[in-house]
């Protein structure tokens with residue numbers, strides 16, 4: 619149905635759409651003492667991912683390939699797992715770990731597409747994919763930095779512990 623290169627690009631488009639939904643699932647459904655900071659973070663990342671997917675989808679259209687838009691088709695072509703808090707109570711740490719894994723998988727797939735674009739001498743698409751790779755790498759760093767903090771909560775310094783006398 620699709621040649622391997624087109625299929626790889628469509629998988630990137632679908633992965634980014636799944637990422638956008640995962641970010642909204644956390645943005646809307648998370649219950650946590652760190653809700654506000656994660657709520658703001660996921661909102662910003664969601665906007666960034668939508669910009670990325672729009673740019674890539676329009677490039678793929680320019681190459682003559684149609685874009686899957688139904689949830690059913692997106693789920694057939696995606697290669698990453700979805701983060702879903704609907705019907706499950708995950709901690710902020712579990713959410714960020716799942717988001718990290720999903721983002722790393724999307725990043726890995728984009729890296730493969732960059733190589734394919736190079737082999738096809740499709741420099742325009744390669745340029746867009748490199749931009750996506752850089753943004754996802756930055757997201758991975760930001761998610762890691764937040765999740766490490768949640769895994770090891772800062773202990774109250776002993777000097778600040780009050781003793782009743």
Ligand SMILES: [Fe+2]
Pocket residue numbers: 645661
């Ligand atoms: Fe919002």
